[in-house]
Amino acid sequence: MSYRAPVSEMVFTLAHVSGIPGDAVSVEDAEAILTEAGRLANGVIAPLNRSGDRHGSTLADAAVTTPPGWREAYRAFTEGGWNGLAADPDFGGQGLPHTLSAAATEMWNGANLAFGLCPLLTAGGIEALSAHGSDDLKARYLDKLVSGAWTATMNLTEPQAGSDLSALRSRAEPVGDGTYRIIGAKIFITYGEHDLTDNILHLVLARLKDAPAGTRGISLFLVPKVLPDGSRNDLRCSGIEHKLGIHASPTCSMAFGDGGGAIGWLVGEENRGLACMFTMMNSARLNVGLQGVGVAEAATQRALAYAQERRQGRAAGDTQASPIVAHADVQRMLLTMKAYTAAARGICYLTAAALDAAHGPEGQAAADRASLLTPVAKAFSTDIANEVTSLGVQVHGGMGFVEETGAAQLMRDARILGIYEGTNGIQAIDLTSRKLPLAGGTTVRAQIAAMRKVAEGLLKNADPAFGHMAPRLRAGIESLDRATSHQLAALASNRPDAALAGATPYLRLFGLAQGAACLAKAALAADAALKAGETDPAHRARIVLARFFAENLLPAASGLEQAVTEGGAFVDEAAVALAS
């Protein structure tokens, strides 16, 4: 069972859940573009996923070799123009909306997470350079990144500075000719070295001499592997990690300036490097959420195909061995996988649509909405990716534990998603402490109001196929509303820990309510289509799935609300329980 890009489901979600900017691209155009992208994902990128895991990327003499077929696939990807889908046409991009680019990102990563990660890093580099690079730097490098001729990396982490960038020690010294010498060691640098392109542009956080301590003394530099004069810069890959998953994606330790200093150019202003990183962080975090959606979709497809094939036991009413998809318990697992995946897709596309809308008349309110939704898109989608890929193993039974089946790889690969680009704990803290207070709380209240509107639409729909969907959605949204009030009140008090203690269950609750609203919106659109005479069986499937989510997964909301509003006492006593 190989991955098939779920083009029609993606297009339906774009058209009926998130919306796409109609002036930029029609639904028909979106479908044509995604169908073409799907061909590349299914036919070229997905077939390298298993072999890439087995081979892995290897390091010898500071050079990294990607697995067989990787270079050819990357060439097909860039020659198709897919790398610059959302980028500025002035630099060779296609200028398409974030929503469309989100669907494409889901595809590359559903096909092959280790492969999809490389252009994802380049996308971050494009954003940083576009927003903060000088005209000269842009002219020299941006078109190379947009075309994918060269790739970009993010050099943040150091051994003593993971989530905490204030502890960063890499340093930069001005040479006097406008360049800087960069000296320092970085770890966990994704695609820090590889053989896919002739050059790699490293975006490196470092401190200037006499810079303020902490995060206000960090600057961002562009440090190319190959200098403009064709010579090699003073930087090298000193090691690659032996990891649980994404074996084909080289995770490098990088040594800058062992020979005296790697030459780099300042991006943005001195000591404002963190602000530059934040620019790209929102879209990078959304992209990681989309990786979660992609790998969850891949696991769901694989498990479903296995369950339709594998015969074991007799389901109620059958006279011979049934395919295991006929057993109620297996159905529960598969529906859970499918429903979580669709909910996460809805949330991620909604976030991309808010980014698109920020460029339109809605402006700042949409930008704030994107900021609010981003940590949910990242953390909820990647949490469910872990759960869905683990369920994928479970559906396979003993075969799931055998590596050859491929289900286990998806679980191993997915495990990094909740950790990198800000751990999911950090996403939860970001949501509670920085995003809820946005615009005095009106951003989150508006988002809850939008969910309520969907619930009202359900209440008007008396179709028995919707079951308890309306009251469950209503109850979930009210739980979220009360929990939101609690978090805002706790923040306003002088006990921030009381808010942080509930940050993780609060994010999950937000994801469940928002995800249920997305699925309900899809179900209402499907119902309308059926009533208008359309016969696509996928419409009925959407209603069943939304109902399953509302009746079986969303009820967790009440317990999460209780954990947020009444569970935080542990912060005063955790030290006692964790002393040993």
Place this chain on the structure above:
Amino acid sequence: MSYRAPVSEMVFTLAHVSGIPGDAVSVEDAEAILTEAGRLANGVIAPLNRSGDRHGSTLADAAVTTPPGWREAYRAFTEGGWNGLAADPDFGGQGLPHTLSAAATEMWNGANLAFGLCPLLTAGGIEALSAHGSDDLKARYLDKLVSGAWTATMNLTEPQAGSDLSALRSRAEPVGDGTYRIIGAKIFITYGEHDLTDNILHLVLARLKDAPAGTRGISLFLVPKVLPDGSRNDLRCSGIEHKLGIHASPTCSMAFGDGGGAIGWLVGEENRGLACMFTMMNSARLNVGLQGVGVAEAATQRALAYAQERRQGRAAGDTQASPIVAHADVQRMLLTMKAYTAAARGICYLTAAALDAAHGPEGQAAADRASLLTPVAKAFSTDIANEVTSLGVQVHGGMGFVEETGAAQLMRDARILGIYEGTNGIQAIDLTSRKLPLAGGTTVRAQIAAMRKVAEGLLKNADPAFGHMAPRLRAGIESLDRATSHQLAALASNRPDAALAGATPYLRLFGLAQGAACLAKAALAADAALKAGETDPAHRARIVLARFFAENLLPAASGLEQAVTEGGAFVDEAAVALAS
């Protein structure tokens, strides 16, 4: 960070949560025995866990080589008499209670899951042979298994017959001299071949000629690797699996009778093989639950040690980088790990205590209680083992994804526990369809009444340290009670699927309520000890942990109840949603 057997927590749980049969062994004796076992687990078995994962067991010329140090550790284990802890003294066992043996089993597996699995299989063989073997077979083989001089295997699975044993095809033909020739291929045979002992006793399910179809035509045979005359039997290991985890435990494909037939002896009666398997299944399932507790404990210890060491960011009130254990979100993860582990331990020891009590005056009622609790002990403990080991990776951040750290191995190893010895879906079906109806439902009602008694004890305790523990426990138990009524009513109707649809959330709900009751019982005992003047800080920790569980994890009960009682409609429509 290496595993340390949590002896004092085990002894406290035995003394105050499950109880141990006081006539068989005193609490002081139990502590002495477990302290000694802990020395072996910590000093000899745990140090082989990481290297065992890296080396794995290897196959060459049908011979399996275990990793370096494995043979010596196994010898130390058997020479210490640990293999026969609970076995009949007539055959060299120590005849100690199941409760004590449960704690020891948790230890071996907490130290090293791949190692602990080998004696776990032998324990199953001892049970089968003790209960069903002829006097002649017992005399010839039982003392060898009890001492651990030889090991046992379970040969159930065939490629077409995983969970569904009725599809089994291996066959047996009587030779005429009391022996049988066994011919067939088996897969997923744990320790089917190895170099730890001179002989291996394979317990093999096969069909006699003209046996009834389905599970009523299966017989059980003892098929030794080396025959009594010293010659090799006609069986061999034809392959070992490349697995996600437990790399050091060889998972073998076995070929019986390629040369005409492997010689075997009938265990029990012809066509009654499945009944023989069921005898050992209860204790084997409990042991797998204990594997879950052990690996969850190991992951918790490792994560806690890392969180106390690793400094990142400043917790509220700190002026320099704090150890991450000071952050509320990390505390939530660690308390979740610790609380789930302690809850699962309580449930497993309670199940073992019911097995002990079945030999006393309580008799059948206790045996039924053990039957009721067994699927919960197996599935809840192994589900939380997956969650806890995954949280263990998360606490480590990026380092958790790097294999050298060891956190990822625990997650990979744990993943098999929910699959083998009956998938957790099958445990849930067993609980709902076979265990709830036991003794006309009085078994489950009595168990719920026992939980209520703990809740009443809490209500009498007005100590503010208990927070919302009493009302939360009460609410969780009432959710379980209503869900139980729903499941029993659904079974009694002619819609078994309506009960099966909710089987998995029902089991989780049972585990949460029972686990919370176990922790509350421990908290009450700890509170009494503190009030009696004891100063052990572990007592306060037990109260904090029980409160955390009740206020943060148990609230999921209400959503689970709703999924059980109102979520089952999907069985009528799942085919629509899963068509593609």
